[in-house]
Amino acid sequence: MAGCPGVPTDSNGSNKYKEANKMDFTLTPDQQAYVEAASAFAEEALKPHAARWDKEHEFPIPTIKQAAALGFCGLYTPEQYGGLGLPRLDASLIFERLAMGCTSTTAYLTIHNMVSWMLGSWLPPEVAEEWVPRLAGGELLGSYCLTEPGAGSDAAALKTRAVRDGEDYLLDGSKVFISGAGSTDVLVVMARTGGEGAKGISAFMVPAETPGVSYGKAEEKMGWNSQPTREVNFSAVRIPARYRLGQEGEGFKFAMQALDGGRINIATCSVGTAQQALDDALAHVQQRQQFGHPISEFQSVQFRLADMATELAAARLLVRQAAAKLDSGSPDKSAWCAMAKRFATDVGHRVCDDALQLFGGYGYIREYPLERYLRDTRVHRILEGTNEVMRLIIARRLLAEPGLALE
Numbered sequence: 001m002a003g004c005p006g007v008p009t010d011s012n013g014s015n016k017y018k019e020a021n022k023m024d025f026t027l028t029p030d031q032q033a034y035v036e037a038a039s040a041f042a043e044e045a046l047k048p049h050a051a052r053w054d055k056e057h058e059f060p061i062p063t064i065k066q067a068a069a070l071g072f073c074g075l076y077t078p079e080q081y082g083g084l085g086l087p088r089l090d091a092s093l094i095f096e097r098l099a100m101g102c103t104s105t106t107a108y109l110t111i112h113n114m115v116s117w118m119l120g121s122w123l124p125p126e127v128a129e130e131w132v133p134r135l136a137g138g139e140l141l142g143s144y145c146l147t148e149p150g151a152g153s154d155a156a157a158l159k160t161r162a163v164r165d166g167e168d169y170l171l172d173g174s175k176v177f178i179s180g181a182g183s184t185d186v187l188v189v190m191a192r193t194g195g196e197g198a199k200g201i202s203a204f205m206v207p208a209e210t211p212g213v214s215y216g217k218a219e220e221k222m223g224w225n226s227q228p229t230r231e232v233n234f235s236a237v238r239i240p241a242r243y244r245l246g247q248e249g250e251g252f253k254f255a256m257q258a259l260d261g262g263r264i265n266i267a268t269c270s271v272g273t274a275q276q277a278l279d280d281a282l283a284h285v286q287q288r289q290q291f292g293h294p295i296s297e298f299q300s301v302q303f304r305l306a307d308m309a310t311e312l313a314a315a316r317l318l319v320r321q322a323a324a325k326l327d328s329g330s331p332d333k334s335a336w337c338a339m340a341k342r343f344a345t346d347v348g349h350r351v352c353d354d355a356l357q358l359f360g361g362y363g364y365i366r367e368y369p370l371e372r373y374l375r376d377t378r379v380h381r382i383l384e385g386t387n388e389v390m391r392l393i394i395a396r397r398l399l400a401e402p403g404l405a406l407e
Helices: 029-046 050-056 061-069 088-099 103-122 125-136 251-287 299-328 333-364 370-381 387-399
Strands: 142-145 161-165 168-179 186-192 201-207 213-215 229-240
Touching: 029 061, 029 088, 050 103, 050 370, 061 103, 088 103, 088 251, 088 299, 103 125, 103 142, 103 168, 103 186, 103 201, 103 251, 103 370, 142 168, 168 186, 168 201, 186 251, 201 229, 201 251, 251 299, 251 333, 251 370, 299 333, 333 370, 333 387
Parallel strands: 142 186
Antiparallel strands: 161 168, 161 186, 168 229, 186 201, 213 229
16 A cells, blocks of 8 residues: 655555654653652652641751752753753753642742853853852752832833942842742842843842842742742842843843743643642542542542543643753744743643542641642742733734744
């Protein structure tokens, strides 16, 4: 029987490209090793303590330093500065498993990784050599300072200003909702050095204890309680000009590149948490009996589980494809990251909510982790760009020339 026209076949009529072009989603041996290491750490060092950290609002710095010993504080930081230099896809695999142990702590680790990577990518080499290995090794912890009281979704409207003064800059302004602030050592700060709009923004490294840096109260939050969130204020903060990342006016470009990866990271945290919620629900419905039967035998429960599993699998695939687009430098990478963030964070929260419903009243009490999963994943639909902003990014790319290739 002849093959399809235009498709090369061998003497037996088989497609020569069948093996070469097979789409393979199997993890490589290295990726499998990363996943196993992250799973073990999550089970041993995160999951047993996550409820206490949440209840007591404890920032588990010793545990974060244990994670650093495994390389988890410098996953994609350049290797010359002590990082692992991994692709974003590999980092996503690791963060997903860590999030199954503690969503909030893993989310902080993703932020720290972003800070370490930014400084390793754009600080002058002589400054990076001094600071970045200490971040990648967990000796120092980092925070990312972009959002301001009047500049949330409209990040390009930020008002914090950096004025050149000889070989230094003087920073004045304030940032809000800064993860880790007051407990971290290094800040990456976006500040205006030029005129209005994105082109007037530059990026700086600011040691957290520099004179003139002060911190507000720890915010009382719905979730993410294992990491502090504070306002950061800058009053005539003097930093050397060599602490600037790249050139003046490049800060917003760096911020947007960081957010592409940040969106993958937070989507990944949603996927990992949702997987743990599904695992918990599966165990519960097979053990819980009503009307003389395990509730897993009821069709309504089975349908809910099927929908949860299907949506979670779709979210995971989209996140991993977006990470691969980011790694390959695809022209559409920002739109793919936005799609992954929008879909996976909505799905992740919904799966956690469905899992809580399957637990009934037990899911609503803090003796069980379901309500924490729901609280922790809610903010994922807001930060790193709200899901409404994600829709704008996707739509603009769809409507542009040449448009968005959905494959």
